[in-house]
Amino acid sequence: MSNPIVQVRNLTKRFGDFTAVDNISFDIHKGEILGLLGPNGAGKTTTIHMLLGLITPSSGTIHMFGLDLAQHRETILQQVNFSSTYISMPFSLTVEENLKVVARLYSVKNMQQQVDSIIEKLEMEDIRTRLTRKLSSGQMSRLTLAKALMTEPKVLFLDEPTASLDPDIVDKIKAFLKEYQRNAGLSILYTSHNMREMEEMSNRIIFLQHGQIVAEGTADQIVQRYAQRDLEEVFLKLAREPKAQ
Ligand SMILES: Nc1ncnc2c1ncn2[C@@H]1O[C@H](COP(=O)(O)OP(=O)(O)OP(=O)(O)O)[C@@H](O)[C@H]1O
Ligand SMILES: [Mg+2]
Known part of the structure; x- marks a missing residue:
């Protein structure tokens, strides 16, 4: 497989003595839509904010297009964009x-x-x-x-982009993003609390819980691994598990 467009290694963010993102590593490849899934407070937005250079990681590295974000911020951010409802x-x-x-x-x-x-x-x-x-x-x-x-952009970070949209426009935007991904080879990191949308949109999914990656794979792989009927059931199962100490 080609070199990843985004490469995250051992990324951690602490706010005081609270760890919001806890030693996560993942790649996003060219033309891939990676879904970032997890309950409220799991660390999704904090991760995206680090990828956008808005907040500084406590430790770990972020590379995009083979360049270190800490050193090549401007060059990288010219090729990246972001959308959020908030x-x-x-x-x-x-x-x-x-x-x-x-x-x-x-x-x-x-x-x-x-x-x-x-x-x-x-x-x-x-x-x-x-x-x-x-x-x-x-x-x-x-x-x-x-x-x-x-x-x-070559990389797009979408933090709950469809949160307050009506189903008609969500459907159109999903089709539009898919087309964009195919034609422009755009790589997307996507968050949503709508499980069906996650299944439809993502080539691969990372499940974050208490700042850690607890599951990773295609939606089908994750559903099978947890022996559930669909992603929504996996979500409920994982989200309700107590935090391992
Ligand atoms: N600036 C900050 N100072 C202290 N704690 C913070 C700060 N920003 C985020 N947190 C905490 O970090 C944790 C992760 O927050 P984050 O916004 O990344 O969650 P999320 O996965 O995006 O959740 P949601 O689904 O609700 O959007 C939360 O417990 C939040 O309160
Ligand atoms: Mg968030």
Whole structure:
């Protein structure tokens, strides 16, 4: 197999004497969608924040495109983007203005064309001129996803990107991301609390519990290993296990 696009080794994050992410290692390959699964507080967002260079790991290493994030932050982050339902944006700008700010920051070529194209793909024509502070949470999710995709990243971190979207747009966004993954060879790290979505989207899944990886494999492999009917049952089983001391 080719060299991984993202290589995480022995990554740990402590907040005071609390360990949020506990010595995890994993790879993401080109064109792969890796699902990061786990109960509230398992360490998913903390892991993504370390991968984005937003917080500094307590120990361990992160390499992307063969480069160490600690030393090549700018080069790496130009090729990476992020979307989350819980992100904040300049609220006094319109949707289109926000997208243009991002396009300028990332030196996106053919800016107006790219903005128009992403607005069309994510069905945002009706909110193009609306102020960002007036958006519903689902419209906001679409805007943050548009922002992330417009920069044509090689790696995309999606932290609960579909959390407040209606089923129709979730379905379209899933299809859109899959197509993007196939055509652009985009690698994605994805979190969601919707198990069916996890099964459909992820080529491989990592299950985090108390900051540690407790299961890893395809959805089918994980379901079989735990002798459950589906991922939701595995989730309930693992999430309800007491923490090993
Ligand atoms: N800045 C911080 N200071 C102290 N503790 C923190 C900080 N950030 C996160 N934590 C703690 O680290 C743990 C992991 O949080 P994290 O946000 O990574 O969980 P998560 O897996 O994303 O959960 P969710 O499914 O609820 O989004 C939680 O117990 C959280 O309270
Ligand atoms: Mg989270």
